[in-house]
Amino acid sequence: MSEGLAQRVAGTLVLGVIGLIVLPLLIDFTDPNKVDRTTKIPVPPSIAPISLESAQRPSDVTSREASSVILDVNKSVPVVSYDGPDFGLTDKGLPHTWILQVGSFVEKPKAEILLEQLVDKGFKAFIAPAVIDGEDHFRVLVGPKIDRRRVTADRDNIDLMFKTKSIVLKYET
Numbered sequence: 001m002s003e004g005l006a007q008r009v010a011g012t013l014v015l016g017v018i019g020l021i022v023l024p025l026l027i028d029f030t031d032p033n034k035v036d037r038t039t040k041i042p043v044p045p046s047i048a049p050i051s052l053e054s055a056q057r058p059s060d061v062t063s064r065e066a067s068s069v070i071l072d073v074n075k076s077v078p079v080v081s082y083d084g085p086d087f088g089l090t091d092k093g094l095p096h097t098w099i100l101q102v103g104s105f106v107e108k109p110k111a112e113i114l115l116e117q118l119v120d121k122g123f124k125a126f127i128a129p130a131v132i133d134g135e136d137h138f139r140v141l142v143g144p145k146i147d148r149r150r151v152t153a154d155r156d157n158i159d160l161m162f163k164t165k166s167i168v169l170k171y172e173t
Contacts, residue, residue: 076169097171111138
């Protein structure tokens with residue numbers, strides 16, 4: 001056999017061996033339809049049920065109603081011109097509080113209708129009773145908010161939607 005032919009045969013054998021080593025690394029011969037059925041979910045912990053005691057009302061508490069009103073809207077005054085800060089704390093360390101009076105009604109059902117419309121539009125509204133000149137009124141209020149800019153934006157939106165003339169009130173602490 002000639003030397004050139006021997007080198008070609010040896011080269012072919014070397015390339016074949018390298019191909020047999022490298023080919024399985026390049027191509028994945030596993031079955032693509034085979035699903036890995038081993039679980040990665042850990043074993044559930046053993047949890048024993050416990051019993052809780054129900055809370056008992058202290059004997060010195062007599063009523064379920066709040067003993068004091070947190071926000072007395074009767075302490076709110078209309079804002080005609082205000083040059084103070086839009087938000088922040090008062091001298092007592094409490095936040096400036098703003099309320100929007102959307103309407104005042106003598107008949108409670110009318111106030112409830114407006115309240116429902118405001119709540120449907122996404123406003124945080126409530127009804128507060130008030131006595132004006134000896135007559136019971138029901139004020140429909142939105143708020144409270146701690147930023148005057150948000151109250152004025154709500155006032156503009158509500159006045160446009162409901163064709164009202166809302167009043168911005170500042171809660172006096």
